[in-house]
Amino acid sequence: MIYSLLILSSPFSGDCSRTAAAFARCAIARGHTVHRVFFLDTGTLASAANSVSAQDEDTxxxxxxxxxxxxxxxxxxCITSALKHGMFDQTEADRNKCPFSTMDPAxxxxxxxxxxxxxxxxxxxxTFGG
Amino acid sequence: MILHTLNAAPSSSAFADCLKTIAEGDAVLLMGDGVYAAIAQTEASRVLEATKATLYVLADDAMTAGVLNVSAAVSSIDIAGFVALTETFPRQQAWY
Structure with a gap:
């Protein structure tokens, strides 16, 4: 089957974002296709390129x-959520006069x-929320 | 047939709203803060058991929360079990 995921959870609060990633890996392992993962609201913080976690912590x-x-x-x-949360790719960084991109290129x-x-x-x- | 993923504490309005919509043939997966409703002999587990839904708890989340005495009516499943539920249930409703 073809799956898509909607991520509303912040990766910095609870395990829901990590659970969603594990879900995607497992769905692929079971022979499904994961077509798209859409990040909305605080879920967009998963793309924070400059976030640093403890060495023993999987991000x-x-x-x-x-x-x-x-x-x-x-x-x-979601571009609207991303910009509100300070997540810029290079194009948006240039447009918003931010000196550098804050979003991981993945x-x-x-x-x-x-x-x-x-x-x-x-x-x-x-959907993964909460 | 709906798979309800319940990631909300038993005291939350999301939990109460979820309870109102559960129908026969549905499944409820407790995850995140929802795992506290899996604790045996609590008001939350009793009201869930009174529904006609099949009850599951995400084992990793229960372990993280220190929920060990899971009600006998709630099956502990891993992430593969979660994916398997979504294979069976065409629709999911996320409560959070």
Whole structure:
């Protein structure tokens, strides 16, 4: 089956973002396709390139970036939420006169239309909130 | 047939709203702060057991929260069990 995920949870509060990444890995291992992961609201903080965690802590960013690298999972970030939370790709950094990009390159800026498209083109849309 | 993923403490309005919508044939997966409703002999586990839904708890989240005495009516599942539930249930409702 084709899965898409909607991530509303901050990676810095609770385990939901990490659980979602584990869900995506497991779905792929079970033979499914994960088409798109859409990050909205505080979920967009998963793309924070400059976030530093304790050495013994797996970060949500690592988990998501691996899914993009190894399994071509599209990591789509809601641009409105991202900008509110200070997440800029290089284009938005230039446009908003921010000296550098704050978003990991594994993620792409996107709009809510991509969420609607994910819902329409997937067999399952699984939401992770809280 | 809806899979309710309940990531909210038993005292929350999300928890109460979820309870109102559970129907026969549904499944409830307790995760995050929702795992406290899996504790045996509590008001929260009793009201969940009174529904006609099949009850599950995400084992990793229960362990993280220190929830060890899980009600006998609640099955502990891992992430593969979660994916398997979404294979069976065409629709999911996230409560948080």
């Amino acid at each position: 949500a960013l690592q988990s998501w970036a691996e899914l993009a690298d190894l399994h071509s999972v599209e990591l789509a970030i 993620f792409t800026m996107s709009g809510l239309g991509q969420l609607v498209d994910a819902y329409a083109s997937s067999d399952r849309l699984i």
